[in-house]
Amino acid sequence: MIEEYIIPILVIAVIILSQSLKMVKEYERVVIFRLGRLSGVKGPGLFLIIPIIDSVVKIDLRVVTIDVPKQAVITKDNVTVAVDAVIYYRVLKPAAAVTEVENYKFATAMLSQTTLRDVIGQIELDDVLSKRDTINKDIQELLDASTDPWGIKVTAVTLRDVSIDETMLRAIAKQAEAEREKRARIILSEGEFLAAEKMRQAAQLYQDMPAAIKLREFQTIAEVAREKNLIVISTSSNTAEIAALSKAFSQK
Structure with missing residues (x-):
C-alpha cells in the first residue's frame, strides 16, 4: 500500500x-x-x-546601450537642429531598480530623450557644434543624478550626430566668411596704425633735429646718384653739421 x-x-x-x-x-x-x-x-x-x-x-548587471532616436531640438539662439545620441548605463543596485521604478529600462530611455532636449535647448548653436565633450559630460551628470535613486549608473553619453538644414548651413558659411574678412581688416588696420605711428615718430625726430631731414635728403640724392652714375655737388651751409650727425648715426 x-x-x-x-x-x-x-x-x-x-x-x-x-x-x-x-x-x-x-x-x-x-x-x-x-x-x-x-x-x-x-x-x-x-x-x-x-x-x-x-x-x-x-x-x-552588464552595461546597457540606449540608442536615443534623432529628434528636433531648438537651441538657445532659436536654431532647429536634429540630434541623436547613445547612452551607456548599468544597474548597481538591483533591489532599487525593481522597487523604485516600474520599468527601469523604459524610464531611463525616456529620461535620456528629455534630458538631451533640455541640455541642447540651453546652448547656442556654435557651442553645440564645437563643445560636444562638454555637452556629453553635462548630460551624463544630469542623468546619473536622476537615475541614482533607481540604482542606475550612467557610465557614458555620446552625441552621435547634429544635423542642420541647408538654409542654416549657408547662413553659417556666410557668417564664417564675414568673420574671416573682419579679422583680415583688423590685421590690416593694425598694420596701418603701426606704420602711421612710425611715421609720426620720424616726423617728430625731424622736427627736433632739423639736420636729420637734411641728412635724409642727402642719402636719397646719393642713392639716386649711384643708380644714375651722377656727381652731386652740395651748396648747403650746414654740411659740417650734417656730416657730424651722419657720423653719430653710423656709430649707433
Whole structure:
C-alpha cells in the first residue's frame, strides 16, 4: 500500500526541488520577494527559494546601450537642429531598480530623450557644434543624478550626430566668411596704425633735429646718384653739421 505512494511522493519532491533550486550567472542577480515583501538579493551561483511563497525578478548587471532616436531640438539662439545620441548605463543596485521604478529600462530611455532636449535647448548653436565633450559630460551628470535613486549608473553619453538644414548651413558659411574678412581688416588696420605711428615718430625726430631731414635728403640724392652714375655737388651751409650727425648715426 505504501509502495503505491512512493513514486508520486518522489515526483512531487523532485518538482518542488526543481522549483526551489535556482541558478544565476556571474553578471546576473535575483531580487527575491517573500509573500510580497522584499527578502533580499541572491547570486551569482546556486541558491534555494520557497516555491509559491517566494517570487523572483532577474536583473542583468552588464552595461546597457540606449540608442536615443534623432529628434528636433531648438537651441538657445532659436536654431532647429536634429540630434541623436547613445547612452551607456548599468544597474548597481538591483533591489532599487525593481522597487523604485516600474520599468527601469523604459524610464531611463525616456529620461535620456528629455534630458538631451533640455541640455541642447540651453546652448547656442556654435557651442553645440564645437563643445560636444562638454555637452556629453553635462548630460551624463544630469542623468546619473536622476537615475541614482533607481540604482542606475550612467557610465557614458555620446552625441552621435547634429544635423542642420541647408538654409542654416549657408547662413553659417556666410557668417564664417564675414568673420574671416573682419579679422583680415583688423590685421590690416593694425598694420596701418603701426606704420602711421612710425611715421609720426620720424616726423617728430625731424622736427627736433632739423639736420636729420637734411641728412635724409642727402642719402636719397646719393642713392639716386649711384643708380644714375651722377656727381652731386652740395651748396648747403650746414654740411659740417650734417656730416657730424651722419657720423653719430653710423656709430649707433
